[in-house]
Amino acid sequence: MNQIAFLGAIESGLVFGLVAFGVFLSFRILQFPDLTVDGSFPLGAAVSATLIVNGNDPWLATLVAAIAGAGAGLITAWLNVRLKILHLLASILTMIALYSINLRIMGRPNVALLGEETLLTPFESGSLPYYITTPLVFSVIVLIILVLLVKFLYSEIGLAMRATGANPRMARAHGINTGRMILLGMAISNALVAIAGALFAQSQGSADVTMGVGVIVIGLASVIGGEAVMSTRTMLLAIIACLVGAILYRLAIAxxxxxxxxxxxxxxxxxxxxxxxxxxxxxxGMKRSLSGVFTRGDS
Structure with a gap:
């Protein structure tokens, strides 16, 4: 693998690290199996690309994409919390609806960003080539989001959200509004995924309505893979593991x-x-089995 392919894998890993953060929040924190991400990822790309093509600031376009993703997560959570639709089915319904919504937003199956100003444009005029500057810019963005997410999960609201996922009945007994926690958590989760979609579209130079296919699998692979190679004793380590898993996943693919x-x-x-x-x-599971065999052998 040459240097460009290696750095390209790092770049993709950083973007999908944000997807892993969102999946971690829904699957691990809230225990909410959410397939909305297959729709909110292209939603973020569609919103940001359309706004950029229409002459809007790329940072503003990315922010609006995050808000749109949060709205998609709220819809899924609302279907589950208020209408009592099974969480998995609620997310599938939202995902299906987002396909048509994304087409409406773009007006066509894809939007090209070639020649448009993106959030990466100001960094392209430096002495470093694009395949180095892009991972550096994404590293800064992802690390900022990682720190903010960790601080949030250690805050009072974050602890209430973690309690909601761990034991909803006990959380309600302590006066926590679990419905609101699910709404907030799903909004944040899909906002992170939409930001990933916006960054991916700007780095790849286009947004496509089908670019969300399989994103949930990538997110789950990143979360599970990170947990397999790293300790997750603390919340900080667990979130870092998501990012490490995403990068390792993209490197393995490349x-x-x-x-x-x-x-x-x-x-x-x-x-x-x-x-x-x-x-x-x-x-x-294999690692635990092997450790058990070696432990019995030593005794």
Whole structure:
């Protein structure tokens, strides 16, 4: 793998690290299986790309994309909390609706950003090439969001949200409005995913209505993979593990597709993804089994 491919994998890993943060918040913190991310990711891309093409500031476009993603998460949570629709079904309904909404926003299946000013444009005039500046810019953005997310989860509201996911009945007994916590958590989760979609569209130069297919799998693979390779004793370590998992996942994909001996091509991406996700799920159990065997052998 050459330097450009390596840094490109890092760049994608940083973007999907934000997706992993959102998935971690919904799946791990709230215990809410959320498939909305397959729709909120292209939603963020569609909103930001459309606003940028119409002459708006790219930072403002990214902020509006985050608000749109939060709205999508609120709809899913509202269907579950207020209308009592099963959380998985509620997220599927929102995801399906977002496909049509994204088409409405863009007015066509895709929007090109070639030649448009994005949030990366001011950094392209420096001495460093784009394939170095882009990961650096994304690193700063992701680290800022990581710090803010950790601070939030250690705040009073964040602790109430964590209690809601861990034991809703006990949380209600302590006066926590669990419905509001779910609404807030799902809004933040999908806002993070929408920001990832906006950044991805600006770095790739286009937004496409189908770019959200399989995003939930990537997010889950990042969360599970990060937990498999890192300790998650504290909330900070757990969130860092999500980012590490996303970067390792993208590096593994890039390595597999660039190994000539495997003979894999770009159309094999979904196959490689399925294999990596399966490995990420199975690896923790295998590690525990092996440690148990060695422990019994020593005794």
């Amino acid at each position: 390595t597999a597709l660039n190994l000539d001996m495997l003979g894999l091509k770009s159309q094999d991406l979904n196959l490689v993804t399925a294999v990596l996700v399966t490995a990420a799920i199975v690896f923790p």
